[in-house]
Amino acid sequence: MDKQKILNLLKSEMAPALGVTEPATIALSTARAYQKVGGKITRIELELDPGIYKNSYACSIPNTNHKGIHMAALLGAVNGQPDLGLEVFDKISDQDINNAQRLYEKEDIVQIKIKEGNKKIYCSSTVETEQGYAKVVIEESHNNIVYIEHNGQKVYGEKNKKKEKSNNEKSCIEFTEISKFIDELSYDDVKFSLAAVDMNNKLASKGMKDVGLGVGYQLNELIKDGHIKDDLVNSAKRLTAYAVDARMGGVPLPAMSFCGSGDHGIIATLPLKAFETREQISKKILAKSIVLSYLITYYLKNKTGKLSAYCGCAVAAGTGASAGIAYLLNGSQNQIEGAINNMAGNITGMICDGGNFGCSLKAATAAGAAVEAALFAIQDHYLEKNTGIVGQSIKETLDNMAKIATPGMNQTNNIILEILKNREEKD
Numbered sequence: 001m002d003k004q005k006i007l008n009l010l011k012s013e014m015a016p017a018l019g020v021t022e023p024a025t026i027a028l029s030t031a032r033a034y035q036k037v038g039g040k041i042t043r044i045e046l047e048l049d050p051g052i053y054k055n056s057y058a059c060s061i062p063n064t065n066h067k068g069i070h071m072a073a074l075l076g077a078v079n080g081q082p083d084l085g086l087e088v089f090d091k092i093s094d095q096d097i098n099n100a101q102r103l104y105e106k107e108d109i110v111q112i113k114i115k116e117g118n119k120k121i122y123c124s125s126t127v128e129t130e131q132g133y134a135k136v137v138i139e140e141s142h143n144n145i146v147y148i149e150h151n152g153q154k155v156y157g158e159k160n161k162k163k164e165k166s167n168n169e170k171s172c173i174e175f176t177e178i179s180k181f182i183d184e185l186s187y188d189d190v191k192f193s194l195a196a197v198d199m200n201n202k203l204a205s206k207g208m209k210d211v212g213l214g215v216g217y218q219l220n221e222l223i224k225d226g227h228i229k230d231d232l233v234n235s236a237k238r239l240t241a242y243a244v245d246a247r248m249g250g251v252p253l254p255a256m257s258f259c260g261s262g263d264h265g266i267i268a269t270l271p272l273k274a275f276e277t278r279e280q281i282s283k284k285i286l287a288k289s290i291v292l293s294y295l296i297t298y299y300l301k302n303k304t305g306k307l308s309a310y311c312g313c314a315v316a317a318g319t320g321a322s323a324g325i326a327y328l329l330n331g332s333q334n335q336i337e338g339a340i341n342n343m344a345g346n347i348t349g350m351i352c353d354g355g356n357f358g359c360s361l362k363a364a365t366a367a368g369a370a371v372e373a374a375l376f377a378i379q380d381h382y383l384e385k386n387t388g389i390v391g392q393s394i395k396e397t398l399d400n401m402a403k404i405a406t407p408g409m410n411q412t413n414n415i416i417l418e419i420l421k422n423r424e425e426k427d
Contacts, residue, residue: 003181003189006173010294011192015143016199016254017262018087019062019247020355022055022307025142026069027076027088029125033136034077036150039129041103044073047113049122050417051307054354057420060212060250063092066100070110074100077127085143087254114417121260121306141306142260173299175394178323179333182288190287196256197273197290200243200266203253207242212249215360216241233371235278236271240367243270244360258294258317259301263359267317268293271367272324281328293317293324296340296398303402309409309416311352311362315401318366319343325374337394338382342373344390345383348401349409353416 017024030044046069048056056069064075076082078099081091103109115122123138137147148156174181210217219238222228243266247255255262256269269290276286297320301312319340326339347369350362376382383390389400 003185006181006295007189007192007291010291010298013259013294013298014192014196014265015085015257016087017142017257017265018089018252018254019250019262020055020059021086021142021257021261022052022355023059023061023069023072024086024088025052025121025123025138026056026072026125027079028082028085028143029123029136029138029145030073030076030127031080031088032082032145032148033125033127033134034080034129035082036134036136036148036155037127037129037132039131041074041077041127041129042109043128044077044110045113045124045126045128046073046110047115047122047124049115049120049307050413051305052121052123053112053114054352054413054417054420055307057354057424058356059354060248061092062089062250062252064089064097064250066097069112070104071100073110073125074103078103086257090252114421173295175337175398176333178292178295179327179336182292182327185288185291187284187287190284190291193269193287193290193294194283196258196265196269197286199254199256200269201239201273203246203251203255203266204239204243204270206251206253207244207246207249211251212245212247213357213360214245215364216243216245219364232275232278232375233368236274236367236371237364239274240267240270241360241364244363245357248355248357248359259298259312260306261313261317263313263355263363264297264301264317267313267363267366267370268297268320268324271321271370272328274367275325275328275371279328285328289324289327292327292336293320296320296323299398300402303399304405307352308405309352309413310348310405311350311366312405313352313359314350314362314366314369315343315348315405318347318370319398319401321367322370322373322377325371326377329374329378331374331378335377335380335382337397338377338380339370339374340394341383341385341387341390341397342376343369344397344401345388346373348389348404351409351412351416354420
């Protein structure tokens with residue numbers, strides 16, 4: 001495999017993200033639009049792909065006590081600092097919150113349309129003011145602005161080459177060589193991945209208090225009370241849940257996102273960090289295992305799309321974590337593949353019902369399943385080839401897992417969207 005292409009690809013998928021990525025995308029687009037037009041805001045129109053809509057619907061917004069699409073759009077516009085990228089909520093002030101709240105109380109100031117059938121990231125924001133309007137379109141990745149229009153004039157419209165580059169480079173991954181590829185990487189090659197561990201672990205430290213749903217906090221309480229053991233499985237579940245609790249609860253610290261998702265980045269790294277803490281794994285081996293986790297996560301996400309009907313955080317990143325843990329445990333190529341097969345036969349099909357406090361439950365489930373899948377595989381207990389969706393090769397297994405999401409669960413996604421839209425109409 002082409003080492004440098006793959007490492008550059010993985011690095012390009014890493015980015016700090018404050019709060020859930022989808023509300024940040026909405027705020028980034030309205031911030032850029034308002035920056036262009038200025039003046040008193042009178043109306044905001046949004047057109048969102050189903051994934052952006054679903055994952056923003058009930059999300060907490062960092063540095064505020066607010067949730068959801070309307071406030072994300074308004075806060076982005078009134079704060080107007082698009083240069084912060086996906087950390088656009090970092091400089092939100094009390095005055096911004098008050099201004100956004102006053103606008104929110106005006107009926108129908110934010111209009112939302114879902115771009116039906118769109119399976120890729122898409123966010124179009126039109127901010128109207130007393131001085132005219134500006135329109136901003138984000139596509140393909142969460143911070144990729146591809147079009148800006150101001151009062152009928154195109155200001156910017158050159159699409160970058162990120163999608164083309166990714167599609168060209170994904171063919172560099174050859175699954176028959178994964179173990180050899182990882183083994184041959186030097187510490188200098190892989191140490192970039194430790195920045196994700198440090199950032200996500202710092203976020204997890206804020207989840208030790210009862211924030212978000214408090215899944216990590218409650219797991220720790222159950223351990224202290226003697227109801228469950230403080231073992232490797234629960235250690236990974238607790239650490240991972242701490243970080244997702246903090247993120248979903250609006251703690252104003254970034255996660256290192258991967259493939260456009262902070263939760264993907266957390267689940268692909270922190271179960272491995274839990275192992276490193278308890279088992280005294282070297283930094284070099286930890287970093288290599290994260291690169292492997294990222295490789296598997298990336299491959300699945302590239303097949304399903306960055307936003308899909310099943311929980312990519314649990315299924316894609318959880319599967320990546322299982323492979324990484326098997327590597328941490330000095331697993332062979334067959335055992336690493338076995339860990340992936342165990343995950344394929346376990347949690348594939350877990351739905352994504354949007355970004356909300358329940359993501360912590362899914363994250364804990366994924367972390368625990370990843371540890372168990374790897375531990376079983378190291379003992380040569382794993383699903384045989386051609387069992388259910390487990391294929392003849394590891395590539396076939398991963399491709400089958402992706403097919404479950406797209407096209408397999410498209411109708412499931414439609415039903416979830418229908419539930420959310422009906423609730424919004426009732427509200």
